[in-house]
Amino acid sequence: NVPLEQEDPEIYDLIQKEKWRQFSCLELIASENFTSQAVMEANGSALTNKYSEGLPGARFYGGNEHIDVIENLCRTRAIKAFNLNSEEWGVNVQPYSGTTANFSALTALLSPHDRIMGLELASGGHLTHGHQTAKKKISSSAIYFESFPYQVDPDTGLVDYEKLAQNADAFRPKLIICGASAYPRDWDYARLRAIADKHGAYLMADIAHISGLVATGEQSSPFDLCDVVTTTTHKTLRGPRAGLLFFHKGEKGTLRGDLEERCNFAVFPSNQGGPHNNTIAAVAVALKQVATPAFKEYAQQVRKNAKAVADTLLKHGYKLASGGTENHLVLWDLRPINLNGNKMEKICDALNITLNKNSIAGDTSAFVPGGVRIGAPALTSRSLKEADFVQVAEFLHEAAQLAIKIQNTSGKLIKDFVAAMEKEPAVEELRLRVQNFATQFPMPGFDPSSIPA
Numbered sequence: 001n002v003p004l005e006q007e008d009p010e011i012y013d014l015i016q017k018e019k020w021r022q023f024s025c026l027e028l029i030a031s032e033n034f035t036s037q038a039v040m041e042a043n044g045s046a047l048t049n050k051y052s053e054g055l056p057g058a059r060f061y062g063g064n065e066h067i068d069v070i071e072n073l074c075r076t077r078a079i080k081a082f083n084l085n086s087e088e089w090g091v092n093v094q095p096y097s098g099t100t101a102n103f104s105a106l107t108a109l110l111s112p113h114d115r116i117m118g119l120e121l122a123s124g125g126h127l128t129h130g131h132q133t134a135k136k137k138i139s140s141s142a143i144y145f146e147s148f149p150y151q152v153d154p155d156t157g158l159v160d161y162e163k164l165a166q167n168a169d170a171f172r173p174k175l176i177i178c179g180a181s182a183y184p185r186d187w188d189y190a191r192l193r194a195i196a197d198k199h200g201a202y203l204m205a206d207i208a209h210i211s212g213l214v215a216t217g218e219q220s221s222p223f224d225l226c227d228v229v230t231t232t233t234h235k236t237l238r239g240p241r242a243g244l245l246f247f248h249k250g251e252k253g254t255l256r257g258d259l260e261e262r263c264n265f266a267v268f269p270s271n272q273g274g275p276h277n278n279t280i281a282a283v284a285v286a287l288k289q290v291a292t293p294a295f296k297e298y299a300q301q302v303r304k305n306a307k308a309v310a311d312t313l314l315k316h317g318y319k320l321a322s323g324g325t326e327n328h329l330v331l332w333d334l335r336p337i338n339l340n341g342n343k344m345e346k347i348c349d350a351l352n353i354t355l356n357k358n359s360i361a362g363d364t365s366a367f368v369p370g371g372v373r374i375g376a377p378a379l380t381s382r383s384l385k386e387a388d389f390v391q392v393a394e395f396l397h398e399a400a401q402l403a404i405k406i407q408n409t410s411g412k413l414i415k416d417f418v419a420a421m422e423k424e425p426a427v428e429e430l431r432l433r434v435q436n437f438a439t440q441f442p443m444p445g446f447d448p449s450s451i452p453a
């Protein structure tokens with residue numbers, strides 16, 4: 001029983017450094033969060049030792065009496081967290097990630113070469129919703145199925161439902177996927193259901209980003225109108241890294257009739273082997289937390305905080321995709337200030353601000369995304385409130401102004417920009433202010449005194 005610190009000091013040291021990075025930076029990646037000590041404990045437990053292919057009560061291995069109880073608890077808590085009726089909805093809690101949950105859903109619903117329509121990556125959609133470029137099919141969801149993505153309207157930044165309906169008339173999809181990785185607005189599920197019904201298509205919602213907001217009623221629920229719903233568990237849901245696949249238990253002989261068998265079979269044996277029982281236990285812990293009043297408050301605060309960032313950036317005259325936000329994220333369109341997402345991400349990294357470059361609808365190059373994505377879930381878990389997020393947005397404003405100043409002297413090439421940035425004393429001055437601000441806030445599962453100065 002040698003502790004990690006002695007068994008493998010190299011890895012131990014890197015974990016310590018990563019903890020310090022997380023603590024001393026402003027974490028604004030919209031898909032990340034800080035999970036709790038309890039979740040991390042379950043995730044790092046002896047359950048990782050066990051094989052349990054199959055479902056509770058029907059395993060291909062012995063010794064699963066406790067694992068069965070854990071997986072059943074996780075399933076019950078997932079149904080409860082989203083306020084579902086277990087007569088109508090079931091869930092498979094074994095997907096290793098959002099990607100495998102999504103591909104399992106496609107495997108369950110479709111035959112090879114069936115047609116799918118999902119939101120285009122450049123419009124904020126996810127790879128797994130049928131991503132391809134003009135030259136190449138990128139995601140297996142585009143390799144094994146025929147994909148015809150829909151878009152947001154570049155003027156409004158909102159999903160262009162009208163054009164989607166017209167294209168669906170021509171393409172006649174078997175599945176419409178809604179959900180996104182970079183979309184600051186809620187979804188019109190009724191509109192999408194009507195389009196799907198016209199073509200006898202399935203409707204799937206991937207609520208990976210917003211599931212914590214859906215569970216708490218902060219975004220509209222897709223469950224009334226969709227056939228399957230997938231989510232990751234590590235974003236706004238604040239659990240460990242995994243996926244969930246919910247399926248409607250419809251009448252036998254209807255479109256939804258045998259989704260339970262098909263979804264379960266699609267996860268195992270079609271796409272996965274043994275479930276990660278340690279992760280399933282940790283998901284169960286997170287879902288217990290999701291059902292509490294404290295989590296409801298958290299989800300409300302996430303939205304207020306994202307709005308505080310949006311309002312502050314708008315006050316400074318910047319442009320935001322869709323003009324603002326009604327969920328956990330803001331898409332900042334940097335094109336009007338003649339800056340791009342690559343440079344903004346680079347300068348933010350140098351300033352202890354972690355965010356990511358993101359394309360903005362209407363971008364002309366996939367390699368030079370026009371904006372950055374800013375998310376509130378992680379820092380809200382570190383107890384920041386609206387006034388703190390106003391300060392975060394002020395730091396972002398300073399970062400953008402500094403980037404413009406550096407760009408004006410360095411020229412447009414990213415390598416010249418980085419070289420000039422490294423020589424600019426104002427960068428270190430601002431980085432220290434950001435670090436001093438970030439380290440005021442506690443981080444779940446982290447004791448700052450555990451890191452030597």
Ligand code: PLP
Nearest residue numbers: 031097098099126180181208232
């Ligand atoms: N679906 C959406 C909407 C996502 O944003 C993501 C990841 O960011 C995924 C699916 C994939 O999740 P994972 O990284 O767990 O495979």
